[in-house]
Structures are given as structure tokens and as C-alpha cells.
Amino acid sequence: MTAPVLEVDDLRVQLRTPRGTAHVVNGLSYSVGPGETVAVVGESGSGKSVSVLALLGLLPQRVATVSGRALLQGEDLLSMPPERLRQVRGPGAGMVFQDPMTSLNPVLTVGRQIVEGLRAHADVNAAAARRRAAELLGEVGLPDPERALDRYPHELSGGMRQRVVIAIALSNSPALLIADEATTALDVTVQAQIIDLVERLQTDHGTGVIWITHDLGVVAGIADRVLVMYGGRCVEDGTVDDVLERPAHPYTRGLLGSLPDLAAPVGPGGEVPDLTTVPGLPPPPTDLPAGCVFWPRCPVRGDARCETEQPPLVQVGSGRSGHFGRELPHRAATWCSEEVR
Amino acid sequence: MTGQPLPEPAPSPTATDAGIPSTQRAARPRWRETLGLLARNPAAAVSGALLLLIVLVAVFDEALAPTGPNEISVEDRLQPPSLEHPFGTDDLGRDIFSRVILGAAVSLRVGFLAVAVALVIGSLIGLLAGFYGRWVDDVLMRIMDMLFAFPAVLLAIAVLAVRGPGSGNTALAIGIVYIPVFARVTRASVLGVREEVYVRASRSVGASDLRLLTRHVLPNAAPPIIVQTSISLAFAVLAEAALSFLGLGTQPPNPSWGLMLAEGRGFIDIAWWLAFFPGMAIFLTVLCFNLLGDGLRDVLDPRQRTLMAGGAR
Numbered sequence: 081m082t083a084p085v086l087e088v089d090d091l092r093v094q095l096r097t098p099r100g101t102a103h104v105v106n107g108l109s110y111s112v113g114p115g116e117t118v119a120v121v122g123e124s125g126s127g128k129s130v131s132v133l134a135l136l137g138l139l140p141q142r143v144a145t146v147s148g149r150a151l152l153q154g155e156d157l158l159s160m161p162p163e164r165l166r167q168v169r170g171p172g173a174g175m176v177f178q179d180p181m182t183s184l185n186p187v188l189t190v191g192r193q194i195v196e197g198l199r200a201h202a203d204v205n206a207a208a209a210r211r212r213a214a215e216l217l218g219e220v221g222l223p224d225p226e227r228a229l230d231r232y233p234h235e236l237s238g239g240m241r242q243r244v245v246i247a248i249a250l251s252n253s254p255a256l257l258i259a260d261e262a263t264t265a266l267d268v269t270v271q272a273q274i275i276d277l278v279e280r281l282q283t284d285h286g287t288g289v290i291w292i293t294h295d296l297g298v299v300a301g302i303a304d305r306v307l308v309m310y311g312g313r314c315v316e317d318g319t320v321d322d323v324l325e326r327p328a329h330p331y332t333r334g335l336l337g338s339l340p341d342l343a344a345p346v347g348p349g350g351e352v353p354d355l356t357t358v359p360g361l362p363p364p365p366t367d368l369p370a371g372c373v374f375w376p377r378c379p380v381r382g383d384a385r386c387e388t389e390q391p392p393l394v395q396v397g398s399g400r401s402g403h404f405g406r407e408l409p410h411r412a413a414t415w416c417s418e419e420v421r
Numbered sequence: 422m423t424g425q426p427l428p429e430p431a432p433s434p435t436a437t438d439a440g441i442p443s444t445q446r447a448a449r450p451r452w453r454e455t456l457g458l459l460a461r462n463p464a465a466a467v468s469g470a471l472l473l474l475i476v477l478v479a480v481f482d483e484a485l486a487p488t489g490p491n492e493i494s495v496e497d498r499l500q501p502p503s504l505e506h507p508f509g510t511d512d513l514g515r516d517i518f519s520r521v522i523l524g525a526a527v528s529l530r531v532g533f534l535a536v537a538v539a540l541v542i543g544s545l546i547g548l549l550a551g552f553y554g555r556w557v558d559d560v561l562m563r564i565m566d567m568l569f570a571f572p573a574v575l576l577a578i579a580v581l582a583v584r585g586p587g588s589g590n591t592a593l594a595i596g597i598v599y600i601p602v603f604a605r606v607t608r609a610s611v612l613g614v615r616e617e618v619y620v621r622a623s624r625s626v627g628a629s630d631l632r633l634l635t636r637h638v639l640p641n642a643a644p645p646i647i648v649q650t651s652i653s654l655a656f657a658v659l660a661e662a663a664l665s666f667l668g669l670g671t672q673p674p675n676p677s678w679g680l681m682l683a684e685g686r687g688f689i690d691i692a693w694w695l696a697f698f699p700g701m702a703i704f705l706t707v708l709c710f711n712l713l714g715d716g717l718r719d720v721l722d723p724r725q726r727t728l729m730a731g732g733a734r
Binding site: 133136138142166167168169170171173174175177178179182183184185186187188192193196197200201245248249251252 | 554555617618619620621622623624625626627628629632636637640641722
């Protein structure tokens, strides 16, 4: 059994807001193995982004309180001294942000921004760093990388910029790559190219990947495992097959039901079945419900404890041992998994 | 790219064989490009040329002035502009043209020195306060507020009273007065830039605070600071005039534009040229600083730069 790249245990994040303390992440535990892709899915505001920003200490300290443990290759990110954390950012974990329009500095050329990441960690001279930067741009499939180095971000298209961002994240061959909605801002063809690119690099370097998205199509394409977040908690996790084919949590069912199904039977008059939705909005993190976080929007509510008692994350169905030599149980946090089935 | 001549043909995608350190390759044409773009903005180009001229005049003042600044000629006093005295003469018969030329050195030196003091100290304070926030921000900005709350002239008088009059001390006094202005402008700009994703992104690859500040935050926060610099240069020239008027800046009989303006005030109804020519000198210098500052701000922004160059997009 290989040691996981990242092991998160009981991660909690609170943000001080004018409306009171927001409990944005509430006891999240998961792990990412080498070469494994874990997709984190959920609606806006479910705590996906905050949970990964917290790992790398990228939340503003003025407002954020982070607790729990997050072992990156055995070292706890959350209790690390700042200088060690700076060294880990890059070679330990690289991050790709959502919007390539804003995640590059507009006043620096692409080359200088890649070189910056390289030289922050290794004592390389400018010429060697530049050669390496051109190599990286070639690796991520940017045409004419040598010339692209002298370009400013605004001279590149969205897809090209996102490749640059990925090149920067990969510049120090990180053990863990965190992609925070990395393809959400891109159109579908570019999205597919980026996903291919990450998968290829992952195979080559054995990088563990956390892929945050709310696009279930992407999840099916890229993920080994899925973690469904709601109200700052993991409500269901398991292999892609388990979660997407046999969802146990009413929320996951709702998410999947809101996807258009091209294979769905068409009615006699040619009418297409309506998409189901999950009515309502996620609960405000300043005021989470006492019982199951999903209870106020849940169509099932099949248990007396729903309203009062928080359901634990327990194994459902048949636990299957997945790849990567690890037990990958299918778990869900709901009182109603039997009713859903 | 942006019409920038590439010294060598675009290399093949396997760029690993590039032997020359190509970072240096890009640096020189960029400077030339900046000047070239500046030349395309007529107002900025003319202002720049005029300022260069004014600076040259200030440097070679003694050689250019037809007479000494303090050569008194009582029979020639209060002469209107003529071929012999292009700007006329003052109440002591001194040649105003010569005094304006010699005053340029004093006024510009005080202006540049004062703004240099304010820019360096003020921006540094604003940068640290805006970037680190919390107690750093509180402490630094409350000190700035105290400095700001002092009436500017009183503060300058206090500095000059402690250190004595003279152009160096005048510059220092004016500089201190402007420190909070730069601190506030910089802080406000930094507060916006600090939250940009690219700052967080750069931090996520392990960039140090120093690097974040110098490479990412400061350059992106710079445009308002550049504008503030050009405006402050103008105000500093005027402030020097005010302090000289109060007898705390340049000491008579040495000429400075402000002092001449102040001295000419008493003769404004019988000899307009006493105040007019130093006033025009101040006006032109201030205007040029402002126009050049605007032009520089546009040219130094790579996004504007591409638009202006009509480059490939």
C-alpha cells in the first residue's frame, strides 16, 4: 500500500464575517494517493475552494481560522512555520486557479512569471530558468514557446493563458496538483484539451490531483474518486462509479438528476422530460441547520433524526476495493440512504 | 508581438538550444519601445522635450544667463521687456531673464528632492500598510494621519526652524509634508491589488513576500502613484514659492521662481513682467510634469501599450 500524497483529517475553516462566524468547512477528511484524481464537487458556496486554499495557507489570516490536520507527504501543512510553508508551495503542491484572466500578473511577461516559480525554489541562473520555462510551455502544448515567453498575458487567449497557469503550477513538479475550477472559464474544446493535458502529466509524473468543479461531466471524465461537498461537509464520497451510478445521498441524487440525459426516452409527442432541480439555496454558512445540512431542501426526509441529529459519514452499499491498492469505500452522510435506493 | 523587432528569427519549438541568455535580449528593445510609444502621444512628447530643455537650462544656467542674477543697475530698473532685457528688469534693475534661468535650478532641485523624499518614504509606508494590514496598517496610517493633520505650512516651518533655511532643507520640509499623501495613495492602490488572484497564485508557487511586493503588488499599484508624482512635482515647485515668500525657503538675493513671484507681487499694477515671467515658468513646468505623467502612466501599462502600438492581438 503506497502512502497517500495528501491526507486531510477533520479540516475545519471558520471565517469572521460582518454577519457572524461562517462555518465554511466543517470536519472534512479525505486523502489523495499518488497518481490519483479526486474530484470535489458541490454547489457554489459549499466550501470547495476554501477547503483547498486553507491547505496552502492562502486564506487571509485576518479573517480565517483553520484547524485540523493536512499531511502532505507526511508533513502537516496546517502547523508548518511560514517559511517552510513557502518552500512547500510549488514543489509540494501547485495550484491552478479558476480564471486565467485574473490569475496572471498583467504587467509581467509570461516568461518572467514562470521563471519566478522556478527561481523561488532552486538556485538556477536566469538563462537556465528561461530554457526550462520554454520547455514547460512546450510541455503544456503552447505553440512556439520561446516566443510566448516574451508575451504579456493579455496577448494570449483564455486557453493559452490557462496552459501558462498550469505550466507555472507544474514548474516545480509538485507532488500534488490542485485545480480549482481550472476549466470552468474555458469553452468545451479547450476544456477537453486541458483535461487531457493534466491526465497526461499525471501519468508521467505520478502527481496526485484534487480537481474542484461543479461540472459532473468533467468528473466522469477525469476522476478516480469523487467527494461531494455540501454545507462545508463531505456528504458522500466513493469511486466515480459508485457515486455517479449508485448515489446514496439525496443531494447527490439531486445533482445528478439536474443533468440533461440525452439517452432519456422521448415522450410520444416528442416532448423531452423536464430536468429535475434541487429547489432552494444552500444554507448560509453563518447559520447551518442543526441536523442533516441538506434537510431544509431534502425531498426525502425519511427519518426522524433528519432534523435534529447530524448523520455520520458511514459506508453504504458494498465497499469495493479500488485501484491504488487502497480500500475505497463508498460512504454517505445521510439517514435516508435506504429510502433513496 | 507589439511591433518590437526581434533580433533573431523565432526559434523552433524545441527552444532548449537557445544559447544566449535571452532575458537580456528582450530588455533593451523594450526601453526603446517605451520611448517610441511616448513619442506617439503628442502632449507627452512635447512636455518631455520641454522639460528636458528646462532641465538643461537649469544645469547650464551660469553659461546661459546673459548677466549675473544679482547685478544691480538702478537706472535700468522696472524696464519693460525689450531686446536688451527680453523679460524686462525688476525694481533693482536686475535682468529677469537671467534670474528666471538661474531660478530654474533652485526650483527644480527643490521640486525633485522634495518629491523623491515623499515618494520613497511615502510609498514604502503605504505599501507595507496596505499589504500587511492589521496592526502594521493601523500603526503606520495613524502616524500618517497625525502628519496629515498638521497644517502643511506649519509643519514645513517647524522643519525649517529646526534645520535652518536653505534649499536642501526646504526640499526636506516639503517632502515630509507630502509623505502622507503618497502613503495614502499607495495604500489605497495596494489594497485593491493585494486581493488579485495573481498575487495569491504567485504565493501558491512559493514566492516570498519581498518578491510579491516588488514584482506583483507595486507594479500593478503604480499608475496612481505615477500620477501623484507628477502632480506633486508641480505642487512642490509651488510650495517652494510659498515658503520662499514667507522668508523660509530660498534666501534673497538668490533667485527662485517662487521668490521672484512673491517679490513681483508688489509691482503687479505698474510692472506686470516681474511676476508674469517667473509665473509662466512655474506654469509651464507644472503643466509639462502633469502631461508627461499622464503619458508615462499609459505607456508603462502593457495593456495600453499593445493598444497604442496597434499590435497583434
